[in-house]
Amino acid sequence: MDLRLHRLRPLILALSLLASAGVPASGRDHxxxxxxxxxxxxxxxxxxxxxxxxxxxxxxxxxxxxREGGAWTYEFRVLDGKGRLFDIHVDAKSGEVERTKEK
Structure with missing residues (x-):
């Protein structure tokens, strides 16, 4: 199996679960x-x-x-090897990590 696909599998699974869970988002947002x-x-x-x-x-x-304060942000939920959960906010235009917060 392609290593890249293997690494993306958790993301693909999470996205499909979010979509099927009815996460509130209007067509207008999309x-x-x-x-x-x-x-x-x-x-x-x-x-x-x-x-x-x-x-x-x-x-x-x-x-x-x-969209936060007029700027677009990707918020990644990340699970580390010790089971800790993080929210990582990334500027959607530059790709720069803006902040990291452990949950």
């Missing part, structure tokens, strides 16, 4: 995010994951795209 990507205001998720993968303390188990 349209706004799509327009932001098309306008170059945000980077695609795959690109941001490539930029930050070495900076994350573990495996990505969830992700959200949010």
């Amino acid at each position: 349209d706004e995010a799509r327009r932001a990507a098309e306008a170059g205001e945000i980077r695609p998720l795959a690109d941001v994951l490539d930029l930050v993968k070495g900076k994350l303390p573990g495996e990505v188990v969830g992700v959200k795209l949010e």
Whole structure:
């Protein structure tokens, strides 16, 4: 199995679980995010994951795209090898890690 696919498996599973759990998000939110990507205001998720993968303390188990104070942010939920859970906020345009918070 491709190593990259193996690493993305937890993310794919988490995203499918979030989608099936009815996470509140209106069609308008999705349209706004799509327009932001098309306008170059945000980077695609795959690109941001490539930029930050070495900076994350573990495996990505969830992700959200949010608009905070007018700026787009990817929020990654990361589980480390010791079972600790982190929220990692990443600027969706630059790919820079803005803050990390242990849950």
